[in-house]
Amino acid sequence: MLTAPEDVVDLGKFSLDKHSFIVTYKTAFYSFYLPVALAMYMAGVSDERDLKQARDILIPLGEYFQIQDDFLDCYGDPEFIGKIGTDILDNKCSWLINVALAKANPEQRKILDVTLPLRLVLITRTIMEERTETARRKLKKFSMN
Numbered sequence: 493m494l495t496a497p498e499d500v501v502d503l504g505k506f507s508l509d510k511h512s513f514i515v516t517y518k519t520a521f522y523s524f525y526l527p528v529a530l531a532m533y534m535a536g537v538s539d540e541r542d543l544k545q546a547r548d549i550l551i552p553l554g555e556y557f558q559i560q561d562d563f564l565d566c567y568g569d570p571e572f573i574g575k576i577g578t579d580i581l582d583n584k585c586s587w588l589i590n591v592a593l594a595k596a597n598p599e600q601r602k603i604l605d606v607t608l609p610l611r612l613v614l615i616t617r618t619i620m621e622e623r624t625e626t627a628r629r630k631l632k633k634f635s636m637n
Contacts, residue, residue: 500583501583501608503589503593503601503604503605503608505585506585506589506590506593507590507593507594508590508591508594510585510590511585511586511587511590512555514585515554515555515558515559515587516551516554516555518558519554519555519557519558520550520551520552520553520554520555520557520558521551521554523554523557524550524551524553524554524557525546525547525550525551525554528546528550529543529546529547532546558587559587562579562586562587562588563587563588564577565577565578565579565580565586566579566580566586566588570626576622576623592604
């Protein structure tokens, strides 16, 4: 789900409420609750109380998972998590930027509004340089085998 155009940074469109909505209906329902509810139906478990209990457990679990994923996207070691995080670079409505916006005073918010678009350019350059170097190392390792 595209939450913001990648080339236009408008932090005014982000909020913890919007993040919660996206996470609930994108990650928590789609990846956590609905597969279990379908399996329950297929197994003949269709009582509303049972489905509600599953939902009450799985929706918060999906929310927790997405917040952890957002955090790891920024701070996780790519060698450990298996990917190079780009959520902030991709202008996604991630948990980290929303918490920063919620906690920022007006002066800090102004700094975020002005500098984040500029930092995205620098981050893009840095990431591309790192990816190029990683690819070179892997190719070198591959060619030695």
